[in-house]
Amino acid sequence: MSEIYSWIKQGLVKSADTQRALEVAGERGDADGWFHFIKFLLITLGLLSLAFGVVFFFAYNWNDLGRFYKFLILQVLLVAVFGLYFLKAKQTIVSQALLLAGVIVLGALLALFGQTYQTGADPWQLFATWALLISPLVLFARSEALWLFWALLINTALTLYLQINHSLFGWLFSSRYLPWLYLLLNGLMLLLMEWLATAKSPRILALVHRWAAQVLGLVVLYALTVIGMELIWGNHQSQFFNIVLYMVSMPGFFMVYRYFKPDLLLLTAWALALIIFIMAFLAETLFQHFDAGGMLLMAMTLIGLTTVAVTWIKKTHEQLKQEQANE
Amino acid sequence: MSELSLWERLKTADLVTGEQPEAGDTRDQNLWYVRVLQGFAGWLAAIFMLAFLGFGVAGLFDHGQALIVMGVVINFSTYLFFKTKPESDFFEQMVLAFSLTGQLLFTFGLLILSDFRDHEWLFVVGLYQAVLARVIDHYVHRFLCTWFAVIAAFWGFEWLVNTGLGSALVAAGFVWIWLNKTGWENERDLYEPMGYGLALSIVTLNVQSIVWFHELFHRYNDSISWVYQHAPLISALLNSAVLLYFVYRMAQEQGIDLTSTTGKWLLLAAIVLLFSAMPVVGLSSALLVLLVGFARQKIVLMVMGALALLGFVSWFYYSLARTLLVKSLILIAIGVVLTIGYALLRHVFEKSGQAKEKAESNTVDSASSGRIQKIAASITLALALIGVNHAIVEKENTLKTGKSVFLELAPVDPRSIMQGDFMRLRFDMANKISANEAVKEDRTKSLDGYAVVDVDEKGVGTFNAIYDNQSLTDDQVLMQFRKRNGRIQFATNAFFFQEGDAKLFDAAKFGEFKVAANGELLLKAMYDQDLKLLGENRLD
Numbered sequence: 125m126s127e128i129y130s131w132i133k134q135g136l137v138k139s140a141d142t143q144r145a146l147e148v149a150g151e152r153g154d155a156d157g158w159f160h161f162i163k164f165l166l167i168t169l170g171l172l173s174l175a176f177g178v179v180f181f182f183a184y185n186w187n188d189l190g191r192f193y194k195f196l197i198l199q200v201l202l203v204a205v206f207g208l209y210f211l212k213a214k215q216t217i218v219s220q221a222l223l224l225a226g227v228i229v230l231g232a233l234l235a236l237f238g239q240t241y242q243t244g245a246d247p248w249q250l251f252a253t254w255a256l257l258i259s260p261l262v263l264f265a266r267s268e269a270l271w272l273f274w275a276l277l278i279n280t281a282l283t284l285y286l287q288i289n290h291s292l293f294g295w296l297f298s299s300r301y302l303p304w305l306y307l308l309l310n311g312l313m314l315l316l317m318e319w320l321a322t323a324k325s326p327r328i329l330a331l332v333h334r335w336a337a338q339v340l341g342l343v344v345l346y347a348l349t350v351i352g353m354e355l356i357w358g359n360h361q362s363q364f365f366n367i368v369l370y371m372v373s374m375p376g377f378f379m380v381y382r383y384f385k386p387d388l389l390l391l392t393a394w395a396l397a398l399i400i401f402i403m404a405f406l407a408e409t410l411f412q413h414f415d416a417g418g419m420l421l422m423a424m425t426l427i428g429l430t431t432v433a434v435t436w437i438k439k440t441h442e443q444l445k446q447e448q449a450n451e
Numbered sequence: 452m453s454e455l456s457l458w459e460r461l462k463t464a465d466l467v468t469g470e471q472p473e474a475g476d477t478r479d480q481n482l483w484y485v486r487v488l489q490g491f492a493g494w495l496a497a498i499f500m501l502a503f504l505g506f507g508v509a510g511l512f513d514h515g516q517a518l519i520v521m522g523v524v525i526n527f528s529t530y531l532f533f534k535t536k537p538e539s540d541f542f543e544q545m546v547l548a549f550s551l552t553g554q555l556l557f558t559f560g561l562l563i564l565s566d567f568r569d570h571e572w573l574f575v576v577g578l579y580q581a582v583l584a585r586v587i588d589h590y591v592h593r594f595l596c597t598w599f600a601v602i603a604a605f606w607g608f609e610w611l612v613n614t615g616l617g618s619a620l621v622a623a624g625f626v627w628i629w630l631n632k633t634g635w636e637n638e639r640d641l642y643e644p645m646g647y648g649l650a651l652s653i654v655t656l657n658v659q660s661i662v663w664f665h666e667l668f669h670r671y672n673d674s675i676s677w678v679y680q681h682a683p684l685i686s687a688l689l690n691s692a693v694l695l696y697f698v699y700r701m702a703q704e705q706g707i708d709l710t711s712t713t714g715k716w717l718l719l720a721a722i723v724l725l726f727s728a729m730p731v732v733g734l735s736s737a738l739l740v741l742l743v744g745f746a747r748q749k750i751v752l753m754v755m756g757a758l759a760l761l762g763f764v765s766w767f768y769y770s771l772a773r774t775l776l777v778k779s780l781i782l783i784a785i786g787v788v789l790t791i792g793y794a795l796l797r798h799v800f801e802k803s804g805q806a807k808e809k810a811e812s813n814t815v816d817s818a819s820s821g822r823i824q825k826i827a828a829s830i831t832l833a834l835a836l837i838g839v840n841h842a843i844v845e846k847e848n849t850l851k852t853g854k855s856v857f858l859e860l861a862p863v864d865p866r867s868i869m870q871g872d873f874m875r876l877r878f879d880m881a882n883k884i885s886a887n888e889a890v891k892e893d894r895t896k897s898l899d900g901y902a903v904v905d906v907d908e909k910g911v912g913t914f915n916a917i918y919d920n921q922s923l924t925d926d927q928v929l930m931q932f933r934k935r936n937g938r939i940q941f942a943t944n945a946f947f948f949q950e951g952d953a954k955l956f957d958a959a960k961f962g963e964f965k966v967a968a969n970g971e972l973l974l975k976a977m978y979d980q981d982l983k984l985l986g987e988n989r990l991d
Contacts, residue, residue, distance in 0.1 A: 127457065128457065129639075131467070131472070134472065136467055136469075136472065137461070137466055137467055138466075141466045143704055143705075143706070144464065144466055145461055145464075145466045145467075148457075148460055148461055148464055148466065149457055149461075150748055151747070151748055152704065152746070152747070152748065153745055153746060153748060155705055157745075158701075158705065158745075159800070161745050162720075162796065163793060163796060163797065165741070166789050166790070166792045166793035166796065167789070167790065167793040169760075169786075169789050170785075170786045170787075170788075170789030170790035170792070170793060171786065171790065172786075173782050173783070173785045173786035173789060174782070174783055174786030174787070174790070175786075176764060176782050177779045177780070177781070177782030177783035177784075177785075177786055178779070178783070179779075180768065180775050180776075180778050180779030180782060181775075181776065181779035181780075181783070183768075183775055183779075184774065184775035184776045184779060186776065187989065187991055189991065190991050191990055191991045194991075195839075195843060199836060199839070199840075202832065202835065202836070203832070203836075206828055206829075206832045209825075209828055210825055210828070210829075213821045213824055213825055214821055219824075223828070226828075226832075230831075230835055233835065233839055234839070237839055237842060237843065240990050240991075241843075241846045241973065241990065242942055242943045242945060242973070242974065242988075242990075243846075243942055243943070243971070243973065244933060244940050244941070244942040244943040244944075246933075246935075253838075257831055257834055257835050257838070258831055259831075260827040260828075260830045260831050261827050261828050261830075261831040263827060264823050264824045264826075264827040265824060265827070265828075266824075288897045288935060289897055328823050328824075388482060388484075389482075389484050392482075392484045392485055392487075392488055393484070395488070396488055396491070396492075399492065403495075415506070415507075416502070416503050416504075416505075416506035416507030416508075417503070417507070419499045419500070419502040419503035419506065419507070420499070420500070420503040420507070422496075422499040423496045423497075423499035423500045423503060423548065424496075424545075426492055426495060426496040426499065426548075427492075427493075427496050427541070427544050427545045427548055428541070429492075430488065430489060430492040430493070430496075430544050431540045431541040431544045433488060434485055434488065434489060434540055434544070435540050437482075437485055437488075438481075438485070441482070
C-alpha cells in the first residue's frame, strides 16, 4: 500500500492525477464513498441521538408528567420507529439505524415499567426480557452490531443474575466455576456468529462481515484466561475440569483459527492469552520466595515470549499470504 | 491487493504509463494488533524491570536526581540503538522495554524531587515524552510516547480536560498530522504513530473526563483564572476552526469548488454540524477522529472514533453541568438536525441518490429478506406492546382492587431513612420473617418466598408463617417477599412523596399494600397510627 506513495514521489503519476491515483489505491475516499459515508453518519448518529435523548428524558423521571402519558409517549415512539422501519426496510442504511434506535426505545419502555411500578423485581430480569423480546429481530436483521448488542444484554443479564443467585437451572455453582458459564455462553454465540458469516448459512440470516465473531472470539479468550488464572492461583483440590478445559480449548482455538478459519487478529490475541498464562504460572512459583532477581527473570521471560510471538505471527502472516496466493 | 493489480488498475484508469518499477525497500508492514501486543508486553516488562531495580538496588528510590539521570541515560542509549535500525526482533523488544523503564525512572525521579506535591512536574514529564516521541525512531515507542505525553500534560491540569480545551487542542494536532503529514514513506514512520497516539488520546480523554470531573469541583471553585473561565468558549472556537479546516481540505481534495452549489451545501452542513457539537464537550473531537479515519481510509481510526463517541455519551450522562432533562433535549435537538440533514442530502442530490439507492437494493439480497425481516420486527413489536400493556393493566388492577393489607413499620427513627423525596421503609414483619428458622440459615443466600399473613378486621396484617403449601383461611393472604443481601424486602420498600412533605410522614406508622391474589404486592400509601391516610405513593 505504500508503493503508491513512492510511485508518486518518483514522479510516475502526474501531480494533477495524484488524488485519483490515491483513490484507486484505496488510500483516499472517493466522491461516491464520501456521499455514502456522510449519509450513513447523518442518519445513524441522528437516530441514535434521538434514541439516547429519549432514554435520558425518561431517566430524568419528570414528576409532572403522569405515568399514563409517559407510557403513551414511549409506546407511540416505539410504534413510529418500527413503522418507519416497515416503510424503509429496503434501504439498508436507514433501516439498520431505525432498528438500532427501536431496540433502544424498547429498552427504555421496559425500564420505565420497572421504574414506575416498583415491584422489587431483580435487575437481571430487565435485561433478560429485553434480550428475549428482540431475539426475532436480531436473528433476521443480519446486523453484526445488533448481534453484539444482544450478546452484551445476555452477558449483563447473566452477571446480574449470578450476583443474586449462585445456581442456574438447579446446578449449584460456586464462584470458581462461574467463568465456565461465560465460556459456554460466549463460546456458543461465537460458533453461531462464525457459522452465520460463512457462505453456507441461509441467506436470510447470513452476516457479511466477521467482526462480530472476532469480538466474541476475544471474549472467549478472556474467559479462557480467567479459567487459566483460576487454574494457577486457585484452590488446588478440584482443578481437574479446569485443566481439561484449558488444555483442550487453547490448542483447539489455535487449530481453528490457524487452519480452519485463518484469522491473524485472533491468533495474536491467543498468543497474548498464552503469554499471560505462562507469566502467571511463573509468577506463582516465583512469589513463593520473593526477591528482586525474580522480577528480572519475569521481565526477560516476558520479552523473550513476546519476541517469539511476534516472530511467529509475522511468519504465519507470510504463510497465509502464500496459501491465499496458491488458491 | 497485490502490487501488480494496483499498477494494472492505475494503467486502466490512465493514470500511469509504462512498466511497473521494481519494488523498492518496502518496510515491514506490521499489523496494528501485533504492535498492540508489543506495546502492552513491553510496558509490562518495564514494570517488572522497575520492580527489580526498586527491590534489588538498595536506596535507589531515595534519590530523585539519580533516578532522573539513569532514566535519561537509558533513553539516550535507546535513541542510539534505534538510530542504527536493528534487525533483531528480540533486541528490539528488549530495548523497548528498557526504554519504558527509563521513562518510569525519570517520572519517579521527578515525583520524588517535587516531594509529591502539586501536579506541575507532570507537565515536565509530558514534555520529556514529547521529546522522546520525536527523537526515538521506533514505531511502537513513538506511539506510546505520544499517548503518554498527552496524558501526562493533561493530568496536571484537569480543567483542560473538563472544559474540552484539552481534546480540542489534541484534535487540532491530530487533524493536522493526518491530513498533511502521513503517507509519504520517510515521514510515515515519524508521523503515523504520532497520529495514532493522538487519536487514542482523544478516546481516552473522553473516557477520562468522567473520573476527573469530581476532582474539578473541589479544586477550582475559588481560584478561577481567565483561561479557565473562557476555556469552553475557546475550545468551541478551536473545534469549529479545526472542523472547518477539515471540510476545506476535503473539498480541495475532491475538487469541489466552495462557491458552487455543492460547495455551499457542504459549508452549510459543516456549520450545522458545528452547532450540533458545540454544547457537548468531546463530541466534535470524537467525530473528527471518525471523519479523518474515513478520509484516510484507516479502519482503526474509524473504530476509535466510534468508541470515542460512545465514551462521550456515557460521560454526557454523568456530567453534572446540566440536568438530565436539558441534556435529553439537547440530544433530541441534535438528532432532529442530523436527521433533517440526511433527508436534505438525499433530496438535493436526488439524481445521484437514486442511482445509489438502486445499487444498494441490488446488493441487498432479494425481496424475501425484506419480508422476513419485517415479520420478525412485527413479532418483536407485538410481543413488546402486548406484554408491557398487559403487565400495566395487571399492576393498575392490583392497585385498585387488590386486598388492602396494612403492615406496621418497624420502630426506627424515620428521619434517618428519608432521602430527599422518598423514604426507605422497614417493616416489623420483615424482622419476624428474618427470625424465622427457614429463612435464617444462609445469610447471603437469596430467597424468594411467600408469607402467610393474618389480616384483622381493620386490615392490619400480622405474620403467621412462611408459606409452605398450607391451605389458607379466609382471613389470611399470601404476601410475596424477597431476601436479598440478608435483608427482607416487600416490593422495594421505597415510598415516594411530593417534595416538601417529609414532615407529614414523620407520623407514618403503617404502610398500605395492595395484594393480588397470587401474592404480588404494591405499596400504595402511608397511614398514621390511627389508620388515617397520610399520603399516597407517587408512581409518576
